[in-house]
Amino acid sequence: MWKNFPLFPERASALAWQVDGLYFLLVAVSAFFTLLIFALIFFFAVKYRRSVHPHPVQIEGSLPLELAWTLIPLGISMVFFAWGSLIYFQEARPPKDAMEVYAVAKQWMWKFEYEGGQRDINQLHLPVGRDVKMIMSSQDVIHSFYVPAFRIKADVLPGRFTTTWFRPTKAGTYHLFCAEYCGTDHSGMIGQVIVMEPAAYQAWMSGGSSTGTLAANGQQLFQELGCSTCHRFDTQGRGPNLTGVFGRPVLLEDGRTVVADENYLRESILSPGAKIVSGFKPIMPTFQGQVSEENLMALVAYVKSLAQPQGKAAGGNEAAAQGTSNTQ
Amino acid sequence: MATAVQTVERENYLNANYGIKSWLLTTDHKRIAMLYLISITAMFWIGGFFAMMIRLELLTPAGDLVSSDTYNKLFTMHGIVMVFFFLIPSVPAVLGNFLIPLMVGAKDLAFPRVNLLSWYLYMAGGITALTAMVMGGVDTGWTFYTPFSTTYSNTHVIGAAVGIFIAGFSSILTGLNFIITIHRMRAPGMTWRRLPLFCWSNYAAALIMVLGTPVIAITLLLVAFERAFHIGVFNPQLGGDPLLFQHLFWFYSHPAVYIMILPGMGVISEIVTCFSRKRVFGYEFVALASIAIAVLGFLVWAHHMFVAGISVYAALVFSLLSYLVAIPSAVKVFNWTATMYKGSIRYNTPMLYAFGFIGLFTVGGLTGVFLASLGIDVHVTDTYFVVAHFHYVMVGGMVMAYMAGLHFWWPKMSGRMYPEGWAKLSALLVFVGFNTTFFPQFILGYMGSPRRYHAYPPEFQVLNVLSTAGSSILAVGYVLPMIYFLWSLRYGEPAPPNPWNAVGLEWMTSSPPPTHNFDETPVVTWEAYDYENQPQEEVTIGH
Numbered sequence: 001m002w003k004n005f006p007l008f009p010e011r012a013s014a015l016a017w018q019v020d021g022l023y024f025l026l027v028a029v030s031a032f033f034t035l036l037i038f039a040l041i042f043f044f045a046v047k048y049r050r051s052v053h054p055h056p057v058q059i060e061g062s063l064p065l066e067l068a069w070t071l072i073p074l075g076i077s078m079v080f081f082a083w084g085s086l087i088y089f090q091e092a093r094p095p096k097d098a099m100e101v102y103a104v105a106k107q108w109m110w111k112f113e114y115e116g117g118q119r120d121i122n123q124l125h126l127p128v129g130r131d132v133k134m135i136m137s138s139q140d141v142i143h144s145f146y147v148p149a150f151r152i153k154a155d156v157l158p159g160r161f162t163t164t165w166f167r168p169t170k171a172g173t174y175h176l177f178c179a180e181y182c183g184t185d186h187s188g189m190i191g192q193v194i195v196m197e198p199a200a201y202q203a204w205m206s207g208g209s210s211t212g213t214l215a216a217n218g219q220q221l222f223q224e225l226g227c228s229t230c231h232r233f234d235t236q237g238r239g240p241n242l243t244g245v246f247g248r249p250v251l252l253e254d255g256r257t258v259v260a261d262e263n264y265l266r267e268s269i270l271s272p273g274a275k276i277v278s279g280f281k282p283i284m285p286t287f288q289g290q291v292s293e294e295n296l297m298a299l300v301a302y303v304k305s306l307a308q309p310q311g312k313a314a315g316g317n318e319a320a321a322q323g324t325s326n327t328q
Numbered sequence: 329m330a331t332a333v334q335t336v337e338r339e340n341y342l343n344a345n346y347g348i349k350s351w352l353l354t355t356d357h358k359r360i361a362m363l364y365l366i367s368i369t370a371m372f373w374i375g376g377f378f379a380m381m382i383r384l385e386l387l388t389p390a391g392d393l394v395s396s397d398t399y400n401k402l403f404t405m406h407g408i409v410m411v412f413f414f415l416i417p418s419v420p421a422v423l424g425n426f427l428i429p430l431m432v433g434a435k436d437l438a439f440p441r442v443n444l445l446s447w448y449l450y451m452a453g454g455i456t457a458l459t460a461m462v463m464g465g466v467d468t469g470w471t472f473y474t475p476f477s478t479t480y481s482n483t484h485v486i487g488a489a490v491g492i493f494i495a496g497f498s499s500i501l502t503g504l505n506f507i508i509t510i511h512r513m514r515a516p517g518m519t520w521r522r523l524p525l526f527c528w529s530n531y532a533a534a535l536i537m538v539l540g541t542p543v544i545a546i547t548l549l550l551v552a553f554e555r556a557f558h559i560g561v562f563n564p565q566l567g568g569d570p571l572l573f574q575h576l577f578w579f580y581s582h583p584a585v586y587i588m589i590l591p592g593m594g595v596i597s598e599i600v601t602c603f604s605r606k607r608v609f610g611y612e613f614v615a616l617a618s619i620a621i622a623v624l625g626f627l628v629w630a631h632h633m634f635v636a637g638i639s640v641y642a643a644l645v646f647s648l649l650s651y652l653v654a655i656p657s658a659v660k661v662f663n664w665t666a667t668m669y670k671g672s673i674r675y676n677t678p679m680l681y682a683f684g685f686i687g688l689f690t691v692g693g694l695t696g697v698f699l700a701s702l703g704i705d706v707h708v709t710d711t712y713f714v715v716a717h718f719h720y721v722m723v724g725g726m727v728m729a730y731m732a733g734l735h736f737w738w739p740k741m742s743g744r745m746y747p748e749g750w751a752k753l754s755a756l757l758v759f760v761g762f763n764t765t766f767f768p769q770f771i772l773g774y775m776g777s778p779r780r781y782h783a784y785p786p787e788f789q790v791l792n793v794l795s796t797a798g799s800s801i802l803a804v805g806y807v808l809p810m811i812y813f814l815w816s817l818r819y820g821e822p823a824p825p826n827p828w829n830a831v832g833l834e835w836m837t838s839s840p841p842p843t844h845n846f847d848e849t850p851v852v853t854w855e856a857y858d859y860e861n862q863p864q865e866e867v868t869i870g871h
Contacts, residue, residue: 005790006775006787007771007774007775008774008775009774009775009776018703019703019704019706019707022701022703022704023698023704023774026697026698026701026704030691030694030695030697030698033690033694034687034690034691034694037661037665037686037687037690038687038690040665040668041665041668041683041686041687044665044668044669044671044673045668045673045675045683048604048668048669048670048671048672048673049672049673049674049675050672050673050674053670053671053672053673054672055672056604056605056606056670056671056672056859057606057670058606058607058859058860059606059607059609059666059669059670060607060609060610060611061609061610061611061612061613061663062609062610062666065610065662065666066610066613066659066663069658069659069662070655070658070659073654073655073658074651074652074655077651077654077655077697077700078651080651080697080700080701081647081648081651081700081701083701083703084647084700084701084702084703084704084705085644085647085702085703086703087702087703087706088634088640088643088644088647088702088703088706089640091703091706092640107480140475140480141473141475141476141479141480142473142475142476142570142636144635144710146710146776146778148707148775148776149776151706151707152706152707153635153706153707153709153710154635154637155635155636155637157564157570157571157636157637158475158563158564158565158570159564159565159569159570160564160637162637175776175785177776177778178778179635179709179710179711179778180473180710181400181469181471181473181476181779181780182476183400183467183476183480183481184396184397184400184467185396186396186400186780186781186782187391187396187778187780187781187782187783187784188396188783190785
């Protein structure tokens with residue numbers, strides 16, 4: 001019967017069981033207190049009804065009881081607080097070696113781009129058992145990336161990257177919903193998350209038409225937009241050398257230090273004057289309005305690939321980049 | 329009966345003078361309360377109509393009854409009307425206006441003309457918002473999230489925002505009036521520790537109205553400015569920050585939840601004591617819990633934003649504070665339950681509604697604890713779980729309390745008894761209809777059904793059908809009181825001054841009270857809820 005009338009969505013991520021475990025405990029404790037209150041009300045209402053109990057007994061109150069029903073719920077709720085926070089902290093910290101998928105949300109569709117350069121619309125193909133980090137941004141209003149089977153939701157904002165991660169544990173097709181109201185066709189902004197066995201995933205990946213990896217596309221843009229004229233791979237450029245910058249602390253002109261994450265790179269492209277690297281002049285023009293969300297993601301993927309000497313994403317082009325830097 | 333007939337013939341605030349002008353220019357808090365009663369009842373039916381359309385649309389998975397744009401406007405207007413024009417004014421503006429001066433033994437509120445002004449502001453705001461709706465509506469959700477509301481929506485956002493802005497001043501003025509009346513106009517002997525808990529909880533709500541409402545007013549003004557003049561406050565393309573809006577919006581709108589529920593809690597404290605014939609258990613704890621809720625309520629706003637991209641440490645702090653705000657609510661529930669212990673309990677309609685309140689508010693409060701838990705919130709926020717949760721608090725809690733209060737004080741307000749049998753039936757229908765409507769939505773939410781969806785995957789249909797069926801029972805439960813209250817105005821038994829044999833100064837004057845409330849200023853020499861010294865006479869009227 002429960003097959004036709006499920007009470008929970010499928011559990012298809014490593015975290016789903018943790019979330020459900022906490023949920024079950026909360027349901028149990030809530031049911032206990034709800035039934036306790038209902039039972040007491042019912043019992044008092046019957047036992048002390050006017051016809052059998054005409055003379056009420058006046059009671060001022062009781063400090064021990066007040067303390068008990070203040071402190072016991074407080075204690076119980078601190079357990080829930082700690083457990084819920086532990087799950088949240090795991091969700092907020094993607095593993096270092098997670099595969100990355102870039103997502104652009106717009107009214108009313110999802111566009112995904114994989115590291116290999118393959119693209120998907122309203123479908124997200126993933127292998128079983130790999131950690132997946134989503135790097136997402138919106139082209140217009142706020143959307144929200146929600147996969148109930150993974151128990152994961154993250155708002156997708158215009159003007160910045162937000163991230164989330166998960167590890168699919170079960171092959172299958174799951175709902176992808178936009179969970180933040182975004183206008184006319186909000187309920188049509190849905191898609192599928194297709195989790196495949198690794199072999200099938202490889203076959204799917206190689207079958208798609210790709211115009212080079214995301215980082216390679218980024219490298220091409222890096223040349224076309226003229227970034228490479230200043231951001232050279234030596235110390236002679238008018239802009240900082242971007243090799244190895246990603247994920248590292250950067251000392252700014254005003255003395256602050258920031259970690260060069262995706263949002264820092266994004267901001268440096270769109271509002272270059274916001275954070276000037278120590279030792280450089282604010283001469284870079286803004287690329288606001290000239291770079292689409294997709295191209296921005298390709299540029300970020302390229303700069304990230306420069307931080308990884310093994311050429312995680314840029315592949316063969318990495319060698320070319322190295323070669324360029326060597327000749328100068 | 330002889331005394332009852334005499335009561336009706338006596339001059340009172342209803343028959344003191346006649347004519348439309350005597351109502352529209354009145355400064356009598358009781359008449360203003362009646363003006364509010366009529367206007368918010370109209371708003372309740374408008375908002376209820378939108379709700380029924382939503383439920384009918386969701387009967388089938390496909391979006392087939394109305395277009396998606398219409399659907400989006402329906403849930404937006406349902407939210408705006410119900411939150412800003414029904415729930416926020418409901419208990420304070422109707423029952424609070426009527427009762428606070430009576431309960432503290434005063435002739436009127438501190439500023440009677442300001443009180444009338446607040447009703448006119450409410451009407452101006454309400455008519456502005458309704459005009460925006462008639463001209464084509466608004467589709468941003470009642471939350472007005474940016475940059476959708478400031479840049480992308482093509483509907484009457486500014487009209488709706490201005491309506492709420494104007495109505496906000498009504499709320500601020502009412503709050504000021506309550507605070508000053510409770511501080512300055514208590515009768516001799518009415519100390520803070522003897523103050524009815526209804527006054528305490530309205531006082532706490534009034535603090536939030538005065539301190540919180542300016543924030544939503546300025547926020548909506550900024551939305552209107554960004555929309556009209558493209559100043560960049562919230563839209564990142566103009567250099568703004570969309571999360572700034574959410575912080576500002578919830579800084580008011582979370583405390584606003586307590587504006588809505590606190591006065592309802594006050595109603596329940598009055599009713600549970602009266603029909604148990606007992607002093608309230610732990611008076612100080614119930615009173616201070618109201619203040620604790622009002623203070624902590626200002627510190628939890630970002631729990632609406634756990635998946636919005638805020639820092640994990642901010643989320644941690646807001647989660648912790650959200651657990652803390654649940655504690656005083658739990659304390660109240662335990663104290664009401666304990667008040668019934670060894671009481672002498674009667675099951676009149678107000679008490680039945682109060683039972684319903686305590687039960688449904690408990691469910692609403694406990695599911696709030698689910699949402700305070702970060703790991704669970706990530707999964708269920710923006711789903712039907714949230715919809716069910718806040719309807720349990722707002723409808724299961726606040727509307728139940730409002731109905732309880734309306735029945736309890738109807739004899740005082742109208743001078744007539746309502747028909748008890750029909751009223752009990754309505755309480756039962758509301759309880760059953762409410763649970764059938766909203767309990768399935770908890771399951772829907774955990775299943776992952778997002779809110780504000782015009783069409784939904786077919787596997788969610790069974791629960792949606794159940795919900796729609798429940799809502800039609802609920803609708804009947806609300807239509808009944810509307811009919812029998814109107815009926816009672818003409819045919820109801822005349823009410824004696826104190827039909828429930830309750831304590832409280834409002835019962836020591838005639839029903840309905842004279843314009844000046846009390847012939848002589850009362851002097852209070854007894855403690856709050858002094859049922860011990862109240863004679864035990866059985867009242868025959870109103871069974």
